[in-house]
Amino acid sequence: MIEGIGRDAEWSLPAAFYRDEERYARERKLIFEANWLLFSWSERLREPGDYVTGQLAGYSIFVIRGDDGKARAFHNVCRHRASELLREEAGRCGKLIVCPYHSWSFKRDGALHKAAEFGKDATFDPDEWGLYALDCEEWRGLVFVRIRREGPSLIEWLGPVVDFAAPFPIEKQHYFTKKERVVDVDWKTYGENYLECYHCRAMHPGLCATLDIDRYAIDVHPEHELFHLHAPGRAEGLTQGCYLYRFPFLMLNLYDWGSSIATVEPMGPGRLKHINWYFFEDVSPEKAEANQQSADWSAQIITEDLDIITGVQRNLNAGVYTRGALSKAQEHAVIAFDRMAVEALERPGPRRVAAE
Known part of the structure; x- marks a missing residue:
């Protein structure tokens, strides 16, 4: 029993953990850089030369489809003077990635092609002076990137997610729309809210009308840093599906007819971008109104959450x-999530070598 709150409760994390700059810097290195993070979807990278740019763990990066069909990720930084190489959100480059600053060029596999007009006696090893590469793997039409180039494969990292998601036709679903919002909320504040339904009756009347909240449960798989959220639906409809949260912030809501797939991009202590993509098997014009209603319904629940936790x-x-105080009955998944966030900072950090 913890003094002052009884045997059925545990202490929450200290408030300072959600605003401390030094702690956030450690989270960035030991959590965000170390885990596979959702970045894009494969339909955006159909042909060789197709690319997508963005921010991941505070880094400017891009993923490009290579001539061999493989998706590769790189830091979006020229090896010459650190210019961003690709400045559009998405597009298709020619055979070469050409820096807009001084025209250094790189192949689609990241190797240096030419240091433009550098002098006839200058020599640069193409691999040694290639782009800074990141780990990149695709799974069922989703593109994941890992900043730190060590650790388990994507399939190993996903663990039970693979089997939970197996019955759902993710590959047959197509991108329909997205909803992105920047809010003054720490990534842990958001994760904790997501992983309890203690607040559902007070905050989500629409959700409660479709789910049997009395039977809402969250199964924790701590060895896989995975949470499986589930409750019977009151009727056939939007809420029939599989709901998964993979630490630190991958969210998969999967249905037979579509998916709501979300992540967050931490932007500092107490600030994040919430990113939600909506996919449907049928994206024909005839289904556009129904699909938009479904996306709006989901977005409304997120809005209700963001409104309250911004005040938090x-x-x-x-x-x-x-x-x-955290309730062991109502907030056991929050307790597990907090433990993961703390223990991740207690693991040995990445090793530095002399060449760095």
């Missing part, structure tokens, strides 16, 4: 609230 984050920042 303000209070975590203010300094009055220091920590609270």
